[in-house]
Amino acid sequence: MSILDLRYADWDREVDSSNTxxxxxxxxxxxxxxxxxxxxxxxxxxxxxxxxxxxxxxxMDSRENRRLAIDKGVxxxxxxxxxxxxxxxxxxxxxxxxxNLMGTIENLLKNCS
Amino acid sequence: MYDVIILGAGPAGxxxxxxxxxxxxxxxxxxxxxxxxxxxxxxQIDNYxxxxxxxxxxxxxxxxxxxxxxxxxxxxxAEATSVDLASNPYKAWVGDRxxxxxxxxxxxxxxxxxxxxxxxxxxxxxxxxxxxxxxALLYEDRKVVVVGGGDxxxxxxxxxxxxxxxxxxxxxxxxxxxCRCLTDRALIEPRIxxxxxxxxxxxxxxxxxxxxxxxxxxxxxxxxxxxxxxLLAIGWNPNTGLLRGEIEMNDSGYPKTEGVKxxxxxxxxxxxxxxxxxxxxxxxxxxxxxxxxxxxRWLEAQPSH
Numbered sequence: 001m002s003i004l005d006l007r008y009a010d011w012d013r014e015v016d017s018s019n020t021x022x023x024x025x026x027x028x029x030x031x032x033x034x035x036x037x038x039x040x041x042x043x044x045x046x047x048x049x050x051x052x053x054x055x056x057x058x059x060m061d062s063r064e065n066r067r068l069a070i071d072k073g074v075x076x077x078x079x080x081x082x083x084x085x086x087x088x089x090x091x092x093x094x095x096x097x098x099x100n101l102m103g104t105i106e107n108l109l110k111n112c113s
Numbered sequence: 114m115y116d117v118i119i120l121g122a123g124p125a126g127x128x129x130x131x132x133x134x135x136x137x138x139x140x141x142x143x144x145x146x147x148x149x150x151x152x153x154x155x156x157q158i159d160n161y162x163x164x165x166x167x168x169x170x171x172x173x174x175x176x177x178x179x180x181x182x183x184x185x186x187x188x189x190x191a192e193a194t195s196v197d198l199a200s201n202p203y204k205a206w207v208g209d210r211x212x213x214x215x216x217x218x219x220x221x222x223x224x225x226x227x228x229x230x231x232x233x234x235x236x237x238x239x240x241x242x243x244x245x246x247x248x249a250l251l252y253e254d255r256k257v258v259v260v261g262g263g264d265x266x267x268x269x270x271x272x273x274x275x276x277x278x279x280x281x282x283x284x285x286x287x288x289x290x291x292c293r294c295l296t297d298r299a300l301i302e303p304r305i306x307x308x309x310x311x312x313x314x315x316x317x318x319x320x321x322x323x324x325x326x327x328x329x330x331x332x333x334x335x336x337x338x339x340x341x342x343x344l345l346a347i348g349w350n351p352n353t354g355l356l357r358g359e360i361e362m363n364d365s366g367y368p369k370t371e372g373v374k375x376x377x378x379x380x381x382x383x384x385x386x387x388x389x390x391x392x393x394x395x396x397x398x399x400x401x402x403x404x405x406x407x408x409x410r411w412l413e414a415q416p417s418h
Contacts, residue, residue: 030156031247035171036147059251066250075321075342076238076248093238 003045004055008064014055016086021052021112023105024081026069028060031077033095040098041078047102052082052109080105084112115141117408118205118214119186120193120355123150124394125384126220127177128401129408133218134184136409141214142186143193143207145352149174150222150384152394156246161394173394198359198377215415216379216408219356219368220401223349223385228260232316233345240322240342245269252277252342258325260313261346262286267295269346274304281306281338283313283327316343351386373404379411 006014006024015022025041027034044054059069059077072081072088080092082105090108092101117133119126122144133140147153155170164173178188189207197204202213225243227233233241242248245268253276259266262284270280282289282299287309289296299305308327315326317337324339351366361369361376367389373381383404384397 028250030169032147032149032153032156032171032244033247036153066253070251070253070255073321075240075251076242077251 003042004053006055006057008062008068011068015083018053018083018085020050021109022083023048023052023054024083025054025056026059026072026074026079026081027056027077028058030060034078037078037095037101040096040101043098044102044105047098048105052105052112082108082112084109114202115139115212115214116412117141117216117218117405118143118203118212119218119220120196120205121145121150121220121222121352121384122148122174122178122188123220123222123384124152124174124177124397125222125401125404126150126218127174127181128398129218129220129383129405130181130186131177131184132402132405133408134181134186136405138405138409138412140181140186141212142181142188143205143212144188144190145192145221148178148188148190154244154247158394193355196355196359198356198380201379203379215412216381218381218383218401218404218408219353219375219386220382220384220397220404221352221355221386224352225345226348226350228313228316228345228347230313230315232318232322236316236318236322236343239320240318241316241345242342243345245272245344249273249276254278255341256281256339257342257344258283258313258338258340259344259346260284261348262289262291263346263348264291264295266346267291267299269344270299270305271295271302273344274302277304277342279306280304281308281340283308283311283325285310285312285330313343349385353386373400373407379408379415381407 059066082089089111092104116138117140119129119142130142152170159167191207193205195206203217205212249272256279257273257277258281259270260283273280310330311327313325314328317324324337326337353366368375368382381404383400
């Protein structure tokens with residue numbers, strides 16, 4: 001399953017206006033911990049199923065993407081934020097095991113109902 | 114039963130694995146938290162011989178690992194939880210799994226030293242960070258405090274100054290310890306400020322770093338400085354907790370060694386743990402190679418071998 005590579009201009013449509021909860025990974029290609037957690041990230045869409053969608057925002061891709069991440073309060077990579085109808089309900093910062101990452105996301109998604 | 118277990122998978126551990134496996138030793142690497150070690154957190158490596166175009170740290174560590182695997186080295190990507198060197202065969206545990214080995218190479222390297230102040234652990238990754246290469250760009254137009262006065266502190270401050278609105282170097286001594294090549298550049302960088310004879314006493318903030326409480330060591334004066342980030346560059350601690358009580362160590366936690374040999378027969382050390390001088394990828398590879406050669410010689414000299 002492919003993961004949408006979000007651009008600055010897509011945020012409103014894909015996150016703020018989404019009826020489905022959204023998990024956003026803020027990452028970049030020079031971030032070693034992002035590389036380390038990549039296989040976990042690639043497995044997330046299957047684990048999330050219909051409950052939430054996963055998108056990625058590369059903070060190095062453009063200045064607009066970077067500014068967006070900064071505006072959203074991101075200070076380290078990787079950061080995962082969970083949004084319900086555009087409202088952030090929590091975040092996970094740094095390297096985590098698949099179990100911990102999924103467990104925390106599951107808990108945060110409970111805030112969406 | 115292994116001929117050699119290698120703890121750590123930085124340049125030293127991976128080179129030791131390559132040499133040991135190529136030397137026909139049944140070799141197991143217990144990688145520790147990250148294959149590549151510190152180079153996994155280094156974006157660009159421009160001084161590893163044979164790669165004039167440079168390459169990334171993760172690329173180089175992938176190559177090191179593939180090279181060791183080619184000769185048959187086995188890997189467990191996990192941290193060793195304890196070792197028992199009381200008698201041979203030596204034992205290493207990963208959780209409840211135990212592995213026996215005739216010899217051991219310790220290449221566990223170093224971990225960033227922390228300040229040990231309030232707020233540090235709670236705000237790690239939330240404004241407290243150790244790797245400017247990874248996150249400097251997220252501090253665009255923000256303020257950052259860099260703690261330290263050595264080469265890495267100055268290099269990180271210069272990297273941050275490309276993005277941050279203001280970088281304040283907080284250093285406990287009266288003078289910087291970094292090389293002239295870096296201090297000369299930092300002193301003329303208008304975005305970098307210096308606070309000497311000053312220590313961080315507390316990192317402030319709820320969910321994000323918002324400030325630091327500083328103490329002037331000369332006057333004793335306390336003050337709060339607003340900041341969005343705190344980058345720690347105050348040096349390194351050796352990762353030798355596993356070996357406490359098993360081999361002789363000095364007061365700073367470094368193994369006592371003669372070359373790559375420790376106080377325990379068949380136990381060798383490589384990488385940053387025996388190099389407080391150079392700490393380059395290539396010197397770590399060199400001591401990893403030496404440790405593997407010594408392990409091979411030691412095993413050949415054992416009557417049972």
